[in-house]
Amino acid sequence: MTIYYPPIEGFFNVPIKNHYGSFGVKRKYSHHCGVDLYAPVGTPVYAIESGTVVEIEWFTGPETQTDWWLPTRCVSIEGDTGVIVYGEINKIDNVLVGFKVSQGCRLGSVQRVLRHDKGKPTSMLHIQLLEHGMIDNDIPSWTHGMDKPKGLLDPTQMLIQCQLGILSDNINTNKENLK
Secondary structure, three states, X not given: OOOOOOOEOOXXXXXXXXXXXXXXXXXXXXXXXXXXXXXXXXXXXXXXXXXXXXXXXXXXXXXXOEOOEOOEEEEEEEOOOOEEEEEEEEEOOOOOOOOEEOOOOEEEXXXXXXXXXXXXXXXXXXXXXXXXXXXXXXXXXXXXXXXXXOOEXXXXXXXXXXXXXXXXXXXXXXXXXXX
């Protein structure tokens, strides 16, 4: 089993099934192409696995014709699992396309993405998983009535494994403290 590094510090909930942050959930105009991990603005974002930075782009905001969202970036890293897209972040300066990053390397921080507070979290880390050789710009919108785009994978199980790693680390620490 692959050991994944948690993309954000501390315990986080992985939205599943019909939660509006889960993979494939039907939203107003399309299906959600990733999983949203809700976290406060400024929360550090880390590489889940080692790999090569293959893309750094605008992810939301006017630069992507999504004016209803605030401007955020994405960093895409190709590793053993595929291409992991870390979206809705502010990348740090020393993360550049072509660089090799190690598992646990800091990539940036969570940014506020929702312009208006509608009673839902306004800042999150958006995680997408793509087949090897793909980048975020290769994936078309997953509109209603359409099949899931080729090359788009569900990152839910990978993120649950990240959670289980956190839980097992906490259990082991607690066992050591009881001795």
